[in-house]
Amino acid sequence: MTDNLKQKILFIMLIQFLIYFGFSMIIPVMPELVVVFGVSTLHLGFILAIYSIASFISAPFFGTLSDRIGRKPLLVGGLFVFMLSFLVFAIFSNSLVILYISRFFAGMASGALYVATTSMVADITSIESRTKYMGLIGMAMGIGFVFGPGIGGLLATVSISAPFFMTSIIILVALIFSIIKIEETYNRHTEIVRGIGVQKEYFIKPVGILLVATFVVMFMMSGMESTFQLLGKEKIDITPGEMGVLFFIGGIFNAIVQGGVIRKLKDGQEYGAMMIGQLMALIAFIMLPFMTGLFYAGICIVLLMSGNALVKTLMTSQITKEAKHNEMGKMTSTTYALDSLGRIIGPVFFNLLFLIHYGVPFFFGALVVLLSTFFIYQYYRKRGQVV
Template sequence: MTNTQITGGKRQAALGFIFVTAIMDVLSLGVMIPVLPNLVKAFGGGDTAAAADWNVLFATTWGVMQFFCSPILGLMSDRFGRRPVILTSIFGLGVDFLFMAFAPNLWWLFVGRIFNGMTAASFATAGAYVADVTTPENRAKGFGLMGAAFGIGFTFGPALGGWLWNVDHRAPFLVCAALALCNWLYGFFVLPESLPPERRQPRFDWKKANPLGSLQLLRRHPGLLGLAGVGFLFQLAHNVLPSVFVLYMGFRYNWGPDTVGLTLMASGISSIIIQGLVVGPAVRKLGERGALLVGLFSGFAGFTIYALAPTGLVYLCGLPIFAFSGLIQPGLQGLMTRRVAPNEQGQLQGANAALMGIASMIGPSLFLLPFAFAVRHDATLHMPGLPVLIAASLMLMATLLAWAKAKPAPTLEPQAA
C-alpha cells in the first residue's frame, strides 16, 4: 500500500474518522480542566495551597503511568495496528471516568488517575494514524487538523465542565464517561485500520517497549534527539496549564469554574482559528522549521503576558498571541515523522508520549510547588504568576534549541519486516 495525499479517496475519509475520534476524546478531557482541581479543593476543605499539593501527587502519578505504558501501547500499535490500541484506550478512559464519578474521597480519585494514566494513549496513537494516512509533504497539515480537534475539544469542554460543575459536582465525570463510550462505539463501527499487516512490526519486542528502549529510537535517527528535546521542553512548559491555571485564575482574578471555562473556550476558539486557517499557509510559506519557531516564540510571549497580567482584561490580551503556539505541534511532528520509517511511527509516538510522561512527572512539582509558595507568601512576594514565568523560560529555551536543531531531513522509506 502506498501513501496518497490527504485530499484523496479513502485516506481523506480515514483522516476524517480519526479527526472525529480525537474531538470526542479531547472534549472529555477538556471537561475535566475546570472540574478536577476544584473537586480536589472541595475534598480538601477549600484550601488552595493544599489543593496545589494534592494536584502535584495526582499529576505526577499520571505522568509515571504515561512514562511506563505509552511505549508499550505505541509499539503494540506498530505490531497489531492502530485501531485496537485506540479502541482499548478509549474504553479504559470511559471506565476511569465512571470510577472517578463515584469516588467518595481523594484517595479514590487518586486510584482513578492511575488507571487514567495507564490508558490515556489514544491521542498519541492517533498521531501515528495521521502519519499512516498522509504523505510527508501533507503531514504537517494533517497534524494541524489534529490540533484543530484538540482546539475544538478544549473550546467546548471546559465551558461544558464549568456549567456541569454548577449543576452537580459528579455530573462532569458522568458526561465524560458517556462521551468516551460514544467515542468507543463510533470507533468500533466506523474507524478503519490505517496500518496494513505488511507494514507492521514482525514481532513485539519488549526491549523496545520499555521506556528506555523506546527512547533509544530517538538516538538511532540523525537529528531526532534534538527535536525530541524541543518537544520535551514544550511539553514541560505546557504542563503549567493543567497544573496551575485553574487555581491561578481563581486566586489572582477571583474567577469561578464557569468563568475559567469560558476563558478556556476563548483560548480554544483562537487555537481553532490558527489550526484551521494559519497552519497550512504558514507551513507552505515558512516551512515546518519556520512554523515551529514562530509557534515556540509565540508561546513564550503568551506565557509572559499571562504571568505578569495584573488584571483579567490584560490576561485576555495574551490569548491571541498564545494561540500561535498552535503552530508548534504540526511543525515539530512534520519534522520528526520524516525521520522514521512507516513501521516505526507508533514507536515514535510512544517515545514522544514517554517524554510527555516525564514532563508530567516533573511539571506538577515544578509549577505547583512554586505556586503554593507564592500563594502562602503573597502578602510579601506579590508574584502568583511565578510558575507561569518558569513556563515562559522553558519556551524560550525550546525556541533556541529549535533554532539550532530543527533542520529539514529526507523521508525514510518503509523498512523491511
C-alpha cells in the same frame, strides 16, 4: 485528497474531537475538587502528574504493540479504559484515593489513544502532506477544547460528579463509533524492529534534539496549566465558570491556528511558524504575573494556546517524518513518553515555585521557552535548513 482518505481523516477527527471534548470538560472542576477535599493545592499538581506517570509507563509498550497488531485494537481498548476511568470516579466522587486511581488508568488509556491516532494519520498521509493533515486533527482537538471546559463549568454547578458522568457517556459514543466506522490503517509489510521502551537510538540522530524539545515544551505548558488557575484565584478571584469561558476562547483560537494556519503551511515552512509560536508563548509568560482582569487573562490564554498549537503540532508532524513505516508506533510512543515525562515534572515543579511567590513559575516559564527555542533551532541547523 481522495474520497477514501478524506473519509478516514474525518473519522479520526471526530474521534479526537470526542476525546478532547470529554477530557477538557473536567478542567474547570479540578481546582474545586482540591477545595472540596480540603487538601493542599499541591494535590492539584500530583493529580495531573499521576495521569502522566501512567502515560509515561504505558506509551512505549503500546508503541511496540501498535507496530505488531495494528492501530485499531489500541484505539478501541484505550477508549474503553478511558471511559471506565471517568465513570468510576463519577460514582465515587467523594474519594480522593479513587480520583488518583481513576486518573492513573485514564493516563494509561491516553498512551494507547495517542499512539493509535497519531500513527493512523502518519500511516495514511505522505510526508509532504502530513503537516496539513496533522493540522486538521489538531483543529478537531481544539474544537473539543472550545466546548468542553465551558460545558464542564456549567455541569459543575449541578454537582462535582456531573462532568465525569457526561465525559464517560461521550467517550462511550466515541468507542461505539470507532468499532463501527474506523478501519485499520496499518499494513505490516516489513519486519518489525524488536524491543520495548523509549528508543535510545533516536537520541543520537538529529530528531533526538526535537524529541528533547518536545519534553521541554510539555514541561513548560503543563506547569503553566497547573498553576494558571491558581494564579487566577490569587489575582482576580476567578471562578470555574470564568475559567471555562477563558478556555472556550483559547480553544477557538487554537482551532483557527490548527485548521487555518497550519493546514496551509507547505513542507519546509515549519521552522518559521514554530518560532512565531515560541515568541507568542514568551510574551504570555512575561505578562501572566501582572494579571489584572479577565480580559487580560484571556489575552494570555489566546497567546499560549495559539503559540502551543503551532509548536506542538508542527513538532509532532516533523518527528513522524523521521520514522520508518514499521517504526511509526515506536516513534509516536517515544514522543508521547517524553510528553508525559514533561507532564509529570512540570505540574509538581511549577506548583512548588508557586508556593514561593505566584509570579515565580511564570518568569521561570519564560526562561524555559527560550531553552526550547534553542533546541528547535539546533535541530533545524543540523538539518541544514537554518544557519
